[in-house]
Amino acid sequence: MYIYNLSEINDISTDWLRSHLRQVLDEVSFHGTRYAVLRRGKPIAGIVPVSEARALYEASRVDRRYRDIERDLRRQDEDRLRHAVAEMGEQALRKVAGLR
Missing domain, CATH: 1.20.5 (Single alpha-helices involved in coiled-coils or other helix-helix interfaces)
Structure with missing residues (x-):
């Protein structure tokens, strides 16, 4: 069963992600932090814990x-x-x- 993470989603740029990838992955893995990756100020991707990604995938399959x-x-x-x-x-x- 998935416990919903209602924490805010932090915005990060692709450049910042490129230079801090290890830190971002550690925060996602150990603390459940979520990120929206921005390119030129527009969201292009999200980085979430794998349990949340799987829950979203299952929900979309059912839908x-x-x-x-x-x-x-x-x-x-x-x-x-x-x-x-x-x-x-x-x-x-x-x-x-x-x-x-």
Whole structure:
């Protein structure tokens, strides 16, 4: 079970990361510190403890699986509706043809 880390995410530049990589990895590993890596002031990556990364990965897998199931159910409903509308249209055409 994952215990949520609600500490802030520290911003670091790519240059600072390059020169202090060992220190950053030690802080992440031993203290659970999290970093957002910035390039020209824009976030490009995150450095988090591996347990947090795995928890995020699992959560996204479950979310994708749920979306896939939901999409398949919606597609089945649309197919059933199309078939029902087509059947009603055929029945209406038969009635019109029978009346004339």
